[in-house]
Amino acid sequence: MSGGREATVDLRREERLCAVTREVKDPDELIRFVAGPDGTMVPDLRRRLPGRGVWVTGTAAAVRQAVKRRAFGRSLKRDVVTSPALADEVAALMRRDALQALALANKAGAVVTGFGKVEEAAEKGTIVALLHASEAAPDGRRKLAQALRRGFQETAAAVAVVDVFAEGDLDLALGRAHVIHAALIAGPGSDGFMARWRKLARYVADDEPRAGPSDGTIDELGTGPRGPVMDGREGAGFERNE
Incomplete structure (x- = not known):
């Protein structure tokens, strides 16, 4: 096995x-x-960039602490440039990654x-x-939460709410206008998005007030964990075919 291959497995x-x-x-928790x-310190979400990693x-809270404590420079034993808004920049990148998926x-x-169709x-x-x-209005959330309970019965709480x-x-991700409600069908096609969304939900979980449970499951209003909302224009630059 080559050195490059070993490095990939190691990371x-x-x-x-x-x-x-x-x-x-x-590593999946980091x-x-x-x-x-x-x-300048940059996030390497795919763990592919060269160089020594920190x-x-x-979580956003941990990244904020890393910036505050100057943990990046200490870990690398060198002077580095760290954006004060690094935690928010990571959140934006994770949202864009999830939208691509x-x-x-x-x-x-x-x-x-x-x-x-979602119902x-x-x-x-x-x-x-x-x-x-x-x-989305509370009434629509509530009706779909009721539909979930009819379909899944006692296991409805296991369905993620995004x-x-x-x-x-x-609208941008799905290529259509006025998307208020959508559903992700079980299968290989949904796995990539679910993995990225779980990381995003975990990242913002303790950083912003939420209207729902912290584990991403449904409540009476059909509400899940809520992080800072990204304006639709901010996601306009993502490439859908990557």
Whole structure:
């Protein structure tokens, strides 16, 4: 096995030390940062960038602490440039990454839109997630929560509720206008989005007030964890085919 191959396996599988908490964790629970050519710290969400990495627990609170404590420079034993807004920049990147995955899920036929179709899919018990635009009215959320309970009965709470995206974000990702409610159908086409959304939900969970439970499950209003909403225009630059 070549050295490059070993390095890839090492980055993705070996446990790493958080520069803030000093806890050893699985890489999937952490975010890797590297110093760019000009010394600016940048997040490496895919864990592919060259250079020595600094690993931080995958929450906005931990990233804010890393900036405050100057943990990046201490870990690398060199002067680095760290944006005061780094935690928010990471959140924006994670949202964009999740929207890219949602666009791919849509192309794979794993997304249903339109209130009636979403309600029908929920009642059939074939979905893994319910998506609400952040502007969605409580009445629509409540009706779809009821449809979930009819379809899934006692397991309805296991269905993820995603409500961190604005209507404009969903419109861009799904290539249609006025998307307020959508559903993700169970299957390989939905796996990529679900993995990215879970990381995003975990990242913002303790950083912003939420209208729902912290584990991403449904409540009486059909509400899940809520992070800072990204304006639809902010996601306009993502590439859907990556």
